[in-house]
Amino acid sequence: MNGKIIKIVSNLYTVSCDGVLYDCQARGKFRNEKITPLVGDECEIDAQNNYILKIRPRQNSLDRPLIANVDVALIVTSVKKPNLSLNLLDKMLSIIIINKIKPVICFTKMDLLNSSEKKEIKKIAKYYQKIGIDVVYNNKISKLMKILRNKIVVFTGQTGAGKSSLLNKIDKNLNLKTSEISEALGRGKHTTRHVELFKVKNTLIADTPGFSALDINKYPNEEIRDSFLEFSKYHCQFKDCFHLKEKKCEIKKMVEAHKILESRYKNYQSFIVGKEIFK
Numbered sequence: 721m722n723g724k725i726i727k728i729v730s731n732l733y734t735v736s737c738d739g740v741l742y743d744c745q746a747r748g749k750f751r752n753e754k755i756t757p758l759v760g761d762e763c764e765i766d767a768q769n770n771y772i773l774k775i776r777p778r779q780n781s782l783d784r785p786l787i788a789n790v791d792v793a794l795i796v797t798s799v800k801k802p803n804l805s806l807n808l809l810d811k812m813l814s815i816i817i818i819n820k821i822k823p824v825i826c827f828t829k830m831d832l833l834n835s836s837e838k839k840e841i842k843k844i845a846k847y848y849q850k851i852g853i854d855v856v857y858n859n860k861i862s863k864l865m866k867i868l869r870n871k872i873v874v875f876t877g878q879t880g881a882g883k884s885s886l887l888n889k890i891d892k893n894l895n896l897k898t899s900e901i902s903e904a905l906g907r908g909k910h911t912t913r914h915v916e917l918f919k920v921k922n923t924l925i926a927d928t929p930g931f932s933a934l935d936i937n938k939y940p941n942e943e944i945r946d947s948f949l950e951f952s953k954y955h956c957q958f959k960d961c962f963h964l965k966e967k968k969c970e971i972k973k974m975v976e977a978h979k980i981l982e983s984r985y986k987n988y989q990s991f992i993v994g995k996e997i998f999k
């Protein structure tokens with residue numbers, strides 16, 4: 721029988737076959753073949769003995785959060801508590817784009833900002849929209865659901881950003897656990913502990929555990945550079961330019977002219993400088 725893995729808790733794999741759920745084990749052969757079944761995997765199961773027999777080839781996968789075969793990654797980004805980190809946002813955007821998944825930014829906790837801080841966020845949002853990335857807010861559920869309709873979606877973002885809270889808002893029956901970020905630590909407590917896909921009308925949405933750091937080092941510099949979508953809009957005269965050293969580099973000029981957001985360029989530099997080829 722064919723199905724989709726919708727939840728993994730330790731060694732138990734929950735597989736949905738046309739809406740009927742089977743709790744399965746994975747065969748040892750996966751370990752031998754170095755395949756780790758992931759939430760989102762399409763698989764074949766032995767429904768009598770509750771075993772996963774085969775994992776179908778993946779369209780894509782992410783390792784943080786661990787998930788396969790998603791169309792959209794919603795980057796849930798709080799503007800306060802935890803404070804906005806454009807570095808983490810740009811890192812997530814690059815990783816998602818490199819993995820050929822559509823990114824959408826969702827800002828949360830705008831209610832905690834004063835009006836000038838809000839204006840600042842709207843300006844940043846406009847920039848991302850201009851370079852082709854959808855930006856939504858967690859109080860505009862119908863606009864968000866229009867973008868996510870008929871898609872397989874993963875919610876990703878920092879611990880405490882409001883991923884589970886947003887899913888609870890989208891579907892009141894889900895009752896996912898949420899919790900205040902710790903005042904003492906100033907960060908979240910990893911409330912969500914596993915990846916799980918939920919069906920909401922015609923959309924499949926995965927809630928995932930948050931994180932506080934991400935590693936982009938395993939990706940080649942060329943791919944990181946090309947994930948900065950705005951760079952390709954301007955034509956740098958130098959072939960294979962990394963837009964770091966050349967004095968007459970068009971991208972550097974555009975940063976100076978404020979056509980490219982300075983934080984984007986600085987984050988780009990921080991992602992690739994220090995890696996092998998620049999030493």
Ligand SMILES: Nc1nc2c(ncn2[C@@H]2O[C@H](COP(=O)(O)OP(=O)(O)OP(=O)(O)O)[C@@H](O)[C@H]2O)c(=O)[nH]1
Binds near residue numbers: 886
């Ligand atoms: N003020 C405000 N608080 C929010 C908003 N969205 C979520 N929160 C609060 O933020 C806290 C953390 O929310 P969660 O939904 O648990 O965060 P999470 O991203 O799922 O966190 P992890 O599961 O640990 O990754 C909770 O206390 C929520 O009530 C918002 O828009 N405004």
Ligand SMILES: [Mg+2]
Binds near residue numbers: 897
């Ligand atoms: Mg959560």
Ligand SMILES: [Zn+2]
Binds near residue numbers: 956958961962966
């Ligand atoms: Zn250049």
